Amino acid sequence: MDWDKLVQLLVNGVTLGSVYALVALGFSMVYGILKLLNLAHGDVLMVGAFVGWGVLGWLGGAQDPTVAVWLVIVLMILAAMVGGGLLGVAIERFAYRPLRRAPRIAPLISALGVSFFLQNSVLLLFGANFRSYDSFDLVDVGVGVDWGPFHIWVMRIVVVVSALAMMAGLWLLVTRSKLGKAMRATAFDREAAAMMGIDVDRVIVKTFFIGSALAGAAGVLVGLVFFQINHFMGFNYGLKGFTAAVVGGIGSIPGAMVGGLFIGLAEAFSVGYIEDFTRGRLGSAFSDLVVFLILVVFMLLRPQGIFGKPEVKKV
Amino acid sequence: MSEHQSPSPERPRIGVDEWVASAEQRRERTVAGRIEDAVERAPAAAKLVVFALPFAIFPLFTDSEYLTQVGIDTLIYVLLALGLNVVVGWVGLLDLGFVAFFGLGAYLYAALASEYAGRHWEAQFVVPLIAVAVAATGFLVGLPSRRLVGDYLAIVTLFFLQIWLVVLINAEFTRGPNGISDIYPLKLFGREIVSPGGYYYVTFAAFVLVVAFLYLLNRSRTGRAWNALRDDELAAELMTMPVNRLKLMAFAVGAAIAGVAGALYAPQQGAVFPANFDIVLLITVYAMVVLGGAGSIVGVTVGAVLINSSLEALRDPDDASWLFYVAIVLGLVLFMRPRWVPLVVLAGTAAFGLVVHELAEQLRPSLVAGSTFGTARVDEVLDSWVLLPEGAIGQDGLPAGALARIAYVGLVAAILGLTLIRNRVWRAVALVPVLYLGACVWENVLVAQPAVARFVLIGAMLVALMALRPQGLLGRQRVEIV
Numbered sequence: 001m002d003w004d005k006l007v008q009l010l011v012n013g014v015t016l017g018s019v020y021a022l023v024a025l026g027f028s029m030v031y032g033i034l035k036l037l038n039l040a041h042g043d044v045l046m047v048g049a050f051v052g053w054g055v056l057g058w059l060g061g062a063q064d065p066t067v068a069v070w071l072v073i074v075l076m077i078l079a080a081m082v083g084g085g086l087l088g089v090a091i092e093r094f095a096y097r098p099l100r101r102a103p104r105i106a107p108l109i110s111a112l113g114v115s116f117f118l119q120n121s122v123l124l125l126f127g128a129n130f131r132s133y134d135s136f137d138l139v140d141v142g143v144g145v146d147w148g149p150f151h152i153w154v155m156r157i158v159v160v161v162s163a164l165a166m167m168a169g170l171w172l173l174v175t176r177s178k179l180g181k182a183m184r185a186t187a188f189d190r191e192a193a194a195m196m197g198i199d200v201d202r203v204i205v206k207t208f209f210i211g212s213a214l215a216g217a218a219g220v221l222v223g224l225v226f227f228q229i230n231h232f233m234g235f236n237y238g239l240k241g242f243t244a245a246v247v248g249g250i251g252s253i254p255g256a257m258v259g260g261l262f263i264g265l266a267e268a269f270s271v272g273y274i275e276d277f278t279r280g281r282l283g284s285a286f287s288d289l290v291v292f293l294i295l296v297v298f299m300l301l302r303p304q305g306i307f308g309k310p311e312v313k314k315v
Numbered sequence: 316m317s318e319h320q321s322p323s324p325e326r327p328r329i330g331v332d333e334w335v336a337s338a339e340q341r342r343e344r345t346v347a348g349r350i351e352d353a354v355e356r357a358p359a360a361a362k363l364v365v366f367a368l369p370f371a372i373f374p375l376f377t378d379s380e381y382l383t384q385v386g387i388d389t390l391i392y393v394l395l396a397l398g399l400n401v402v403v404g405w406v407g408l409l410d411l412g413f414v415a416f417f418g419l420g421a422y423l424y425a426a427l428a429s430e431y432a433g434r435h436w437e438a439q440f441v442v443p444l445i446a447v448a449v450a451a452t453g454f455l456v457g458l459p460s461r462r463l464v465g466d467y468l469a470i471v472t473l474f475f476l477q478i479w480l481v482v483l484i485n486a487e488f489t490r491g492p493n494g495i496s497d498i499y500p501l502k503l504f505g506r507e508i509v510s511p512g513g514y515y516y517v518t519f520a521a522f523v524l525v526v527a528f529l530y531l532l533n534r535s536r537t538g539r540a541w542n543a544l545r546d547d548e549l550a551a552e553l554m555t556m557p558v559n560r561l562k563l564m565a566f567a568v569g570a571a572i573a574g575v576a577g578a579l580y581a582p583q584q585g586a587v588f589p590a591n592f593d594i595v596l597l598i599t600v601y602a603m604v605v606l607g608g609a610g611s612i613v614g615v616t617v618g619a620v621l622i623n624s625s626l627e628a629l630r631d632p633d634d635a636s637w638l639f640y641v642a643i644v645l646g647l648v649l650f651m652r653p654r655w656v657p658l659v660v661l662a663g664t665a666a667f668g669l670v671v672h673e674l675a676e677q678l679r680p681s682l683v684a685g686s687t688f689g690t691a692r693v694d695e696v697l698d699s700w701v702l703l704p705e706g707a708i709g710q711d712g713l714p715a716g717a718l719a720r721i722a723y724v725g726l727v728a729a730i731l732g733l734t735l736i737r738n739r740v741w742r743a744v745a746l747v748p749v750l751y752l753g754a755c756v757w758e759n760v761l762v763a764q765p766a767v768a769r770f771v772l773i774g775a776m777l778v779a780l781m782a783l784r785p786q787g788l789l790g791r792q793r794v795e796i797v
Contacts, residue, residue, distance in 0.1 A: 037466040094731050098782040106785045108409050108469060109605055113777025116598045120770040121727070124760065125720045127713045235594065239477060242470050285485040292478050299459040299471060 007150045009272040010265070015156050015225055017264020018163035022218035023241025024248060024256035025170060026088075026211025032187040032251035033207050036096060039111035041215055042238015043118040044087055048080035048216025049229040050122060053131055055079045062134035069138055076220050077162065084216020085209040092208040097201075115234070122231040130230045133223040159221045166214060167257055173210070174253060183207055187251065240267070243295050249308025258306060267291055351791075359530060366613065367523050374515055383511040389623045390518040391580050396603040396619040397525055397612065398572030403601070404609030404790075405533065406565040407545035411597065412472030415479035416453055416570040418592030420445050420577025422489065425587050430497035431490070438501045438582075442521075445578045446571040453570025457563045476597065483589035494588035501582045514583045521579055525572055529612055532568070541565055595770065599626070602773045605780055608790025617789060622773070629769040632762045636687070636694065639757050643750065656743055663747040664754075668700045671751065681705050687758050701755045712763045719760050726756045 023045060030038045055076045060066040067075075095114050099107040135155055144153045174180035185193040186203045194200045222237065223229050240263055248259025270290035274282050282289070298305065342348040354362070373386050395417060402410040423445045427436045456475050457468070483489050501508045501517060508514060532538050540561055544551045552558045581587050599622065607618020629635045647657035675682040685703035687694040709715035714723075729749045736742040761768035780787065 031466075035466075037469055039469070090731065094734065095778050095782070099785075102781070102785055103407065105403065105407050105409055106781050108466075109601060110778050110781040112411075112598055112601060113774045113781065115774070117771060117774030117778065120767050120774060121723070124764055124767045124771060125714055125723060127711065235477075239470075239474060243474065246467065246470060283485055285481055288474075288481050289478055292474050295471065295474060296459045299467065303467070 004149060005272060009268045011152055011156060012271075013265035013268030014261065015159055015264070016268055017244075017261035018160050019218045019221055019237065019260075020240050020244045020264050021257045021260025022163055022166065022214045022221070023237055024244035024260045025167065025253060026214045027238075027241050028245040028248075028251055028253065028256040029183070029207050029211045031245070033183065033190075033204055034096070036107050037111070037242075038091075038211075039108065039238070040091055040095075040114040040118065041212070042234035042236070042241065043115045044084045044091075044212045044215040044234070045219040045222070045237050045241075046122065046229070046231065046234030047087055047118060048084040048219030049223045049233065050126065050131075050219075051083035051216065052076040052080040052220035052223055053133060053229060056133065062137040065138065072138065073158065073224070076224075077217050080216040080220040081213035082216075084219070085213035088208040088212020088215070089205055091212075092205060115238075119231050119234065126231065128230065130228040132227050133229070135224045135227060138224075155224055159225050163218070163221060166217060170210065170214070171253060179203070179206060240264075240291065243291060245305075247294065247298050247305055249305030252305070252307040255305055255307030262306075263291060263294070266294055363523070363527060363530070366526070366616075367519075370519055370522065374512055380511055383515055385623070385627050387511065387515050387518055387583055388627075389620055390515070390522050391576050391583075392600065392603060392623045393522060393616050393619040394518075394525060394576035394579075395573055395600045396607070396615040397529060398569045398576065399600050399604050400569075400609060400612070400615045401529065401532075401541075401572070402565050402569040403604055404611070404615065405538065405541045405545060406562060408562060408565065409466075409469040410472050410566065410569065411469050412456060412475040412479070413569065413573060413600065414592050414594075414597045415476045416449050416573035417577040417580070417596070418479060418483070418587075418589075419449050419452060420574030421581040421587045421591070422483070422495070422577075423448060423574070424578045424581040425495040425498050428499045428502070428582065429495055430499065431495050435499045435502060437505070438503045438517075438578075442575055442578050445574045449574025449577075450567040450571035454563055454567045456570075457566040476594065480589055480593060483592070489589075492589055494586055496586035498581050498585050498587065500585075501579075508582075514579075518579050518583070521575060525575070526612060526616075533612070537561070537564065598770075598777070599773060602777055604787075605777060605785075606787055608787030610791070611787075611789050614787055614789035618787065626769050626773075629765050629772075632765055635762055635765050635768075636697070636758070640754075643753075651743070660743055660746055660750070664750045665700075667747050668751050668754070672700055672702065675702055685759075687762070697754075697758060701751075701758045703755075703759060707759050708763045714760060719756075722752065722756050723760055726752050 023041065026044075027038060027041050030036060030041070056062060056065075056072065059072050059075065065072045091114055095110045096107050099110055139153075139155050141153050144151055145157065174183060182193070182198045182203045183206075185196065185198055186200055186207075190200055193203075218237070219229070219233075222233070241260070244259035244263040245256050246259070247262060248255030248257070267287050267290070270287040271284045274284060274286055274290065343352065370386075370390065374383055377383060377386075395413075398416075399410065399413050402408050402413070424441060426432050427434060427441050427444075429435075456472060459471055484492055489495070499507075501514070503517070508517060533541075540551070540556050543554070544556065544558060544561055548558060584591075600619075603619040603622045604615045605618070606622060607616065608614030625638070628638055644657075644661065647660060648654075651657045651660070672683060682702050682704050684705035685707060687697050687701075687703065704718055706715055707719045714720050726749070729752060733742065733745055733749055736745055761771070
């Protein structure tokens, strides 16, 4: 057995998975509160990635940044979080709030419109070419943790740790703070929450801000480890993020984390092994097929996801 | 919402029971309602003839091959929009994999009639076969989400589209991104169709058949069940309607129509590529359905014709530039009351532009040093009205500096901010600089890349339409009890 490959894939899967988990979290939070599939969520990630890229350029580029490297990374992530968060709030205010009482399909179509608008706006302003973070110039690929024959680039560790830190922060926020309590109450029953004196609109806005900020940060993390960004990247991350949320149990925070990791690992391992398993008939591009099959299997066998509870509807 | 509050037109009408119950009577009193009812009572065959007539005589008025080609494309789009309308408009499901069925139809045609496949089956066998095969695929795709609400269906179908593209691009039997480019022309009862005019009428015949089929289907037991399902799934289920079976059926019917459209599209193009069936097409078709009015056959047809012709017109920067101003003036005249307000706003914008242009010329000459892209007469006027900074757009058509990007983002923010102003006077006043900024951004950024700009506009239109008029141009407003 090729242990080196296995460990590489594991590391890849965890990196990818932590990004998916961040996307799934924002998606799941919004779904929990509004019962709305925010199809534009992936594009918030894309915009976040471009904000981070802009900040990197503004700080002198990856080759000779004007401030310390750790500060560059922190500033990029923070800027992307603020940018993504504000974008999310704007999307909620202008695309979803007018449609609260509309038929279910209306906000979904509006979301498609937002997604298309964002993608094409970035295409208009930045072009179709991939932009690179060049983060291997920021931190040399040789720097990292060596453990026997295995080498893990420090940037990957930074990415996974920051994703985990954000998730932990979110968990504390939701379970310990007053806002978290309000969010849970609103998700449970919006009308009852409003009657208990919770300003539901404000809770929704904050939820959108937090969820979209996580997506924006995820965009920067993607750029840092996978280097390349373009206007269409949001589609893939959005899709996998949704899948992760569904597999983990939509509306559940630990579910989104576990689902993200699960999907990330599944994708990494199928990229690595699908060629061996099918004797070269299917290339690594078909890893999406495996993720799709996982989604279908979950839909058929456990539609409420790993952590979800089956929905009981009162008529 | 209280009973006394008059229902504003921009949201679904919601009211108490009596108000809802009398909605029909109120509708009958309006002129539009009477026309609607008269149309409703007319014999179906007469309606079909009147409806199809413009399409039938279109080729007689043009001998340009290009326009005939646009006509064929439009009819294909109309077919797609009609198919999507079954799923979205009649049953209320969100099918995001719809264009995959279109692509499947096209690739299946390539598999049955191309040099690559080494066969050339006749169209009268191929098209029905493809319709059945694609319908079966649609059924299978809908199956995993049969127990679930529409949102899950959206994810599964979107993922299906992604898988479809992955297979097309990476599989060997589809020749990857190179596509299949040696497709035989349609052979109908032994006769090959080669001219654009011939394809136009074949597509037209398919259009008439599909419209007749859908019209009858919508009035059938199944069609009525679909509408009931869309309006209230729970109630429909309680009335013992087989909800899941109905949903899957709608899915399959929509897919079959898309498959037929694909089977006609492939031979007419002579080649199929994965890039023809991506998400851009999906959203364009959604825009067509929603603009015309989901649920109405005439509506989605009008939507498809409108959108395809404006997309076609926006291709050329010369046309795009005057279209933009015509659209702005029309929009203002249609939506602003009283009648003199748009005139004041337009005059104000013109004056505002002249002042800003003059100031810029005095203070920062570099802001007006560029020139417009077009060569039409209108551009000469525009040169001395909008700000055209030198080198705002690079050789590749992309914004070269930060200025154009900031202006674009600022414009989007300004338009959104405008919708927040409640006071009508202030809104009209604020509209003046926003219009001017819009003109500047249009001339500098959007005209440079018409191919992208038109999709930006489609995205914005979808959002605006959903907020302002979710029933579309010709759709009927829904009346609900909360």
